[in-house]
Amino acid sequence: MSDQYWICPEGSGLCWDDINFFDHSFSEDVGNILFGEARDGVGFDLASPDNTSDGWLKKKWIIVDGKRCLIKGGSGAIRQEPYNEALASLIMERLGISHVPYTLAIRDEYPYSVCEDFITPQTELVSAWHILQTRKQPNHISLYQHYLDCCAKLGIPGITDALDRMLTVDYIIANEDRHLNNFGAIRNADTLEWISAAPVFDCGTSLWCSEPVAMIRSRITLPSKPFKKDHAEQIGLVTSFDWLNLNALRGVDEAFSEILKGSAFIDNARRDALCYGLRKRTEMLAEVVKARNVRETVKPVRKPERER
Numbered sequence: 375m376s377d378q379y380w381i382c383p384e385g386s387g388l389c390w391d392d393i394n395f396f397d398h399s400f401s402e403d404v405g406n407i408l409f410g411e412a413r414d415g416v417g418f419d420l421a422s423p424d425n426t427s428d429g430w431l432k433k434k435w436i437i438v439d440g441k442r443c444l445i446k447g448g449s450g451a452i453r454q455e456p457y458n459e460a461l462a463s464l465i466m467e468r469l470g471i472s473h474v475p476y477t478l479a480i481r482d483e484y485p486y487s488v489c490e491d492f493i494t495p496q497t498e499l500v501s502a503w504h505i506l507q508t509r510k511q512p513n514h515i516s517l518y519q520h521y522l523d524c525c526a527k528l529g530i531p532g533i534t535d536a537l538d539r540m541l542t543v544d545y546i547i548a549n550e551d552r553h554l555n556n557f558g559a560i561r562n563a564d565t566l567e568w569i570s571a572a573p574v575f576d577c578g579t580s581l582w583c584s585e586p587v588a589m590i591r592s593r594i595t596l597p598s599k600p601f602k603k604d605h606a607e608q609i610g611l612v613t614s615f616d617w618l619n620l621n622a623l624r625g626v627d628e629a630f631s632e633i634l635k636g637s638a639f640i641d642n643a644r645r646d647a648l649c650y651g652l653r654k655r656t657e658m659l660a661e662v663v664k665a666r667n668v669r670e671t672v673k674p675v676r677k678p679e680r681e682r
Contacts, residue, residue, distance in 0.1 A: 375423045375435060375442055375491050377498035378563040395423045396495040399437060428555075431455065431578070435491075442491040446578070447484060453639045455578030456487035461630050461652075462547055462577035468622040471539045474575035483638060492573055498563045499572055502600070503554035505530075518601040518611055529568055530559045536571030538612045543574060544598065545609045545662075546623075546655050551579035552599045581648055590647040592654035615663045620656075627653040 375395055382388050391397070404422040423435045423442075432447035448455040459476035466473040476487045493499050502521060509527060511520040518537075525533040544552050556576040561568045582590045595604045602608035627649040634645045 375444075376493050378495070379498075393421075394495065395435075396442065396491075400435070402434065402436065404434075438488075443488050444491065445479065445481075445486050445488050447486050448578075448583075448639075450584060451639065452583065452644070453485050453637070454581070454583040456485040457630075457633055457637060457640070458547065458578045458580050458583060459487040459489075460633050461626075462543060462574075462580070464629055464633075465546060465623070465626060466539075466543055466574060468626070469539070469543070469619065470617075471543060472536070472571075472573040474573050478633070478636065480636075485637060485639070487578065489575070492575070493560070496563055497560050497569065499558055499560055501555045501558040503558075505558060506554065516601070521601075525559065530561075531568065531570060533559070533571055534613055535617070538614060539617070540574050541601075541608055541612055542615075542618065542659070543577070544580070545605050546659055547577060547580040547652075548582065548592075548596045548605060548655060549577055549580040550597050550599070551576075554600050582651065587644050587647050590644075590651045592651045592658065609659075609662055615666060618663065620660050620663065623656045623659075626656060 378390070378394070380390065380394075382390075401422045427433055427435070431449060434445055436443055436445055446456070446459075447453070448457075456476075456478055460478050463473060463476045465471075467475070474489050474492050476489045479486045479488050505524050505528065506517075506521055509520070509524050511517070515523070522533060522537075540552070540557060543549075557574070558572050559568060560570055560572050595606065597603065598605040598608045601611055630652055631645060631649045634640050634648065637645075640648075
């Protein structure tokens with residue numbers, strides 16, 4: 375449920391306004407199958423947005439109080455991704471970053487994240503991958519700069535600021551999977567006018583979610599996407615930290631501990647290691663900001679002519 379495109383059989387008489395899933399109910403039969411809730415084929419209804427859901431985590435669309443929401447599970451024996459989504463939402467709320475809020479839900483003792491669809495009947499999400507295809511990337515231009523150039527050419531506003539914030543959050547939570555299809559821009563589906571960068575979403579594959587406790591280390595090289603291969607390099611792409619209030623991150627590790635206490639899959643040792651790792655990541659970000667400020671305030675002094 376990210377755009378307004380559909381295939382209409384010729385001569386069917388179907389009208390988008392009469393059948394689209396933004397305004398009308400849909401079947402949960404496909405979603406239930408994806409959740410392992412099989413049913414017989416009698417009366418099986420394929421009219422569902424779940425037919426085109428991608429990604430490898432268990433997920434399905436549901437309607438809650440008239441709102442279209444995506445419910446998404448975790449992976450492996452730890453099921454940590456839903457808790458990471460809740461933490462990322464908390465961090466971005468504290469920092470004033472535009473984001474999709476995620477909440478936690480427990481179904482049959484398993485954790486899931488729930489978020490409302492941020493696309494409306496009037497808008498569509500265009501992924502960074504599609505934006506990058508609008509122009510050929512010169513060999514001497516980095517992927518980061520090429521993305522900025524493509525956005526500038528299209529007239530998409532606020533991209534640099536949005537990337538600054540997204541890359542900063544990804545650094546804090548050690549996000550390993552910020553691929554080119556989980557960020558982008560929003561435009562009007564009717565006029566094709568660009569509105570803004572998309573809010574930050576899909577942050578679950580982070581905070582060592584697939585690593586054993588012994589590998590939860592904040593200062594080792596941590597893989598990143600999409601512009602650099604590790605976070606130590608990628609955070610260098612942030613153009614300004616003037617917007618960042620580091621004080622807002624105080625106690626975020628304690629808040630994460632409270633979030634994790636509800637998990638039946640994460641024991642105390644892992645919870646303590648995760649919270650310690652998160653605290654160290656925020657301290658490392660403070661070091662990055664401090665070093666940037668020093669570089670920007672120290673100007674080279676020219677030696678007097680006689681000393682040359």
